[in-house]
Amino acid sequence: MISSATLLVPILLSSLVSAHGWLNSVNIGSQSFQGNVPNASPAGSIIRQINDVDPVKGSNNPYLACGQNAQLATKVAEAQPGDQVSFFWVNGEKGPWVHNTGPMQTYMAACTGVDSCSSFDASNADWFKIQEQGRISPGGAWTMSLMNSGAPSNVTIPQNIAPGNYLIRHELIALQIAQTQGGAEFYPSCTQVKIGGSGTGAPTNDELVKLPGAYKDTDPGILVDVFSNPNADYIFPGPPVAAFVNGSSSASTSTSTSGAASSSASGTSGSPSKMCKKKKRAVVVDQVAPGHEESYSMIILRIVVNHSRSTTRQTWNVSLTTSVS
Numbered sequence: 105m106i107s108s109a110t111l112l113v114p115i116l117l118s119s120l121v122s123a124h125g126w127l128n129s130v131n132i133g134s135q136s137f138q139g140n141v142p143n144a145s146p147a148g149s150i151i152r153q154i155n156d157v158d159p160v161k162g163s164n165n166p167y168l169a170c171g172q173n174a175q176l177a178t179k180v181a182e183a184q185p186g187d188q189v190s191f192f193w194v195n196g197e198k199g200p201w202v203h204n205t206g207p208m209q210t211y212m213a214a215c216t217g218v219d220s221c222s223s224f225d226a227s228n229a230d231w232f233k234i235q236e237q238g239r240i241s242p243g244g245a246w247t248m249s250l251m252n253s254g255a256p257s258n259v260t261i262p263q264n265i266a267p268g269n270y271l272i273r274h275e276l277i278a279l280q281i282a283q284t285q286g287g288a289e290f291y292p293s294c295t296q297v298k299i300g301g302s303g304t305g306a307p308t309n310d311e312l313v314k315l316p317g318a319y320k321d322t323d324p325g326i327l328v329d330v331f332s333n334p335n336a337d338y339i340f341p342g343p344p345v346a347a348f349v350n351g352s353s354s355a356s357t358s359t360s361t362s363g364a365a366s367s368s369a370s371g372t373s374g375s376p377s378k379m380c381k382k383k384k385r386a387v388v389v390d391q392v393a394p395g396h397e398e399s400y401s402m403i404i405l406r407i408v409v410n411h412s413r414s415t416t417r418q419t420w421n422v423s424l425t426t427s428v429s
C-alpha cells in the first residue's frame with residue numbers, strides 16, 4: 105500500500121503546476137490566432153486576455169462574461185457562417201488542458217452599438233447559446249476529456265447566422281468538486297469576430313441571456329455530484345441552444361469518472377500569496393467525500409505547502425485506502 109503510493113506521488117506532483125489554464129489559441133477556418141499568456145504584456149490578438157489561470161468561481165462573478173479581468177482585444181477575425189472554430193485550451197504550463205469532468209458550452213453575442221468588438225463591453229452582451237457538449241456517450245467520459253491529449257474543442261459558426269460583429273464565448277465548466285455549492289469552476293473565454301455572408305438567422309429575444317445572470321450556484325448542472333450517478337442526464341446551465349442554429353447537437357449524459365487523477369492547481373505556484381490561497385482551498389476540499397479526483401490534487405497542494413515528507417506518507421495512505429479502486 106505504502107509502496108504503490110510512493111510510486112504515484114511523482115506523477116501526481118508533476119501535474120500540480122500545470123492545472124487550470126486558459127484559451128491559448130483559436131483556429132477559424134484555415135486561419136490561426138494566438139492568445140496572450142495571462143497577465144503577460146499583451147500582443148495584438150482576437151482573444152481577450154485574462155490575468156489569472158485560476159477558475160472564475162461563483163455564478164454571479166462579473167468575470168463570468170469573458171474570464172478573469174478580461175481585457176478588450178485589439179484585433180477581430182474575419183469569419184464566415186459555417187466556418188469551424190477550434191479552441192485550444194492549455195494548462196498553466198502550456199501543456200494540454202487537464203480537467204476532464206464537466207460540460208463545454210459556446211455562446212455568441214452581437215457587439216451592438218460599436219464599430220467593432222474591440223470596443224464592446226461584454227457586460228452589456230446579450231448572449232445566445234450555439235452549442236452544448238456533455239458526455240461523449242451516456243455514462244461515458246466527458247467531451248472535455250478529449251482536450252487532455254491536446255485536441256481542441258470545436259464549434260461551427262451557425263450556417264445561417266446574420267452578418268455582423270460578434271463575440272464568441274467558449275466556456276468550460278469543471279465539475280470535479282461541484283457537489284459542494286460554489287465548487288464549480290468556470291473557465292470562460294471571449295474571441296472577437298466579424299462574420300460575413302448574407303444569412304438571416306438570429307436568436308429570439310427569449311433566447312438571450314446575461315452572463316453573469318443566466319446561472320445560479322444551485323442550478324442542477326452547477327451544484328451537482330456527477331460521480332454518484334453517472335448515468336443521470338446532465339442538465340446544462342443557461343438557455344437552450346438557439347433554435348436558428350442549424351445542426352446543433354446537444355450531447356447530454358453520463359459516465360463514470362475515469363481512473364486517471366487530474367489535478368487542480370495554479371500554474372503560477374511559488375509566490376507566497378498563491379501558497380496562502382492554496383492552503384485555504386485545501387481546507388475546503390478536505391470536506392469533500394473521498395473517491396473524487398479532486399481529493400488527490402488538494403492533497404498534493406497540502407504536501408507542497410508543507411514540504412513535509414511525513415505528511416506525504418500519511419496522506420497517501422489515507423487517499424489510497426479511500427479513493428482508489
Ligand SMILES: *[C@@H]1O[C@H](CO)[C@@H](O)[C@H](O)[C@H]1NC(C)=O
Nearest residue numbers: 247248250251255256257258
Ligand atoms: C475537434 O476536432 C479535432 C479535429 O477534427 C478532433 O481531433 C478533436 O477531437 C475535436 N474535439 C472535440 C472536443 O471533439
Ligand SMILES: *[C@@H]1O[C@H](CO)[C@@H](O)[C@H](O)[C@H]1NC(C)=O
Nearest residue numbers: 262263264265305349350351
Ligand atoms: C442545415 O444543415 C443541413 C445539413 O447539414 C444542410 O443541408 C442545410 O443546408 C442547412 N440549412 C441552413 C439554413 O444552413
Ligand SMILES: *[C@@H]1O[C@H](CO)[C@@H](O)[C@H](O)[C@H]1NC(C)=O
Nearest residue numbers: 383406407409410411412415
Ligand atoms: C501541514 O499539514 C498538516 C496536515 O494536513 C497540517 O495539520 C499543518 O497545519 C500543515 N502545516 C502548515 C505549516 O501548513
Ligand SMILES: *[C@@H]1O[C@H](CO)[C@@H](O)[C@H](O)[C@H]1NC(C)=O
Nearest residue numbers: 105418419420421422423425
Ligand atoms: C494507514 O494504513 C494502515 C495500514 O493499512 C492503517 O493501519 C492506518 O490506520 C492507516 N492510516 C490512516 C490515517 O488511515
Ligand SMILES: [Cu+2]
Nearest residue numbers: 123124368369
Ligand atoms: Cu483547474
